[in-house]
Amino acid sequence: MRRPIVAGNWKMNMLQSEAEDLVKKLLEWNGLSQSVDIVIAPPYTALGVVRKLVKNSGIQLAGQNIYFETKGAWTGEISAAMLKDAGCQFVILGHSERRHYFHEDDALINQKIKAALENELQVIFCVGETLEQRERAQTQEVVALQLKNGLQGVHATDLEKMVIAYEPVWAIGTGKTATPEQAQEIHCYVRKIIEKDFGKIVAENIRIQYGGSVNSENSKCLLDQEDIDGALVGSASLNLESFTAIINSAN
Numbered sequence: 339m340r341r342p343i344v345a346g347n348w349k350m351n352m353l354q355s356e357a358e359d360l361v362k363k364l365l366e367w368n369g370l371s372q373s374v375d376i377v378i379a380p381p382y383t384a385l386g387v388v389r390k391l392v393k394n395s396g397i398q399l400a401g402q403n404i405y406f407e408t409k410g411a412w413t414g415e416i417s418a419a420m421l422k423d424a425g426c427q428f429v430i431l432g433h434s435e436r437r438h439y440f441h442e443d444d445a446l447i448n449q450k451i452k453a454a455l456e457n458e459l460q461v462i463f464c465v466g467e468t469l470e471q472r473e474r475a476q477t478q479e480v481v482a483l484q485l486k487n488g489l490q491g492v493h494a495t496d497l498e499k500m501v502i503a504y505e506p507v508w509a510i511g512t513g514k515t516a517t518p519e520q521a522q523e524i525h526c527y528v529r530k531i532i533e534k535d536f537g538k539i540v541a542e543n544i545r546i547q548y549g550g551s552v553n554s555e556n557s558k559c560l561l562d563q564e565d566i567d568g569a570l571v572g573s574a575s576l577n578l579e580s581f582t583a584i585i586n587s588a589n
């Protein structure tokens with residue numbers, strides 16, 4: 339049995355006071371369960387305040403990015419070790435907003451994944467096709483290539499420290515969600531690729547989250563699918579009611 343994992347990607351939202359307010363309410367909520375991994379990815383500036391609040395609560399912390407170098411003259415960047423030092427257990431890498439707006443390619447993402455793993459940060463590795471690619475029936479090809487390139491040189495044992503997030507780009511922040519069947523099809527395909535490259539046991543154990551306009555209404559049907567092991571949630575994670583409803587549906 340794969341343990342469900344629900345992660346809230348706050349993106350560039352939440353001042354420290356807002357973060358404090360939301361996390362305090364989340365901690366007061368009586369549904370924090372033993373059976374779902376809950377991860378929050380605040381912006382860097384709110385990591386400190388969230389870290390203090392979630393200590394011993396079971397809620398885990400993620401950073402939204404790292405640079406692959408260990409230290410030095412890289413103005414504006416932070417390393418895997420710094421994120422670890424700031425209390426993070428996870429980092430989100432390969433997110434479509436990083437790929438699109440900041441021109442991150444598979445080779446760079448691969449370097450970041452390796453840097454994270456070397457520093458014992460778990461990785462939420464995002465893959466997904468654009469609308470154009472889906473319409474051209476290239477979804478599987480695109481996802482397979484992102485996986486192959488992103489996981490180049492990564493060992494099977496490291497996959498234990500990774501979660502894959504399938505996030506169709508056309509579903510992110512658009513209010514359009516993949517149907518449970520569309521999502522399941524790609525999740526199953528991702529698992530097959532992992533099996534081919536890393537073996538059956540790794541494929542059976544790796545958790546694959548769905549992301550892209552997940553909300554309190556659609557989460558249950560998505561999470562009921564056999565190969566959907568959790569959700570990577572953007573805008574709905576900024577709201578207590580919707581985030582907790584999504585966690586409930588993973589339970």
Ligand code: PGA
Nearest residue numbers: 510511550551571572573
């Ligand atoms: P969204 O974002 O839920 O707002 O669509 C998901 C994501 O980018 O991870």
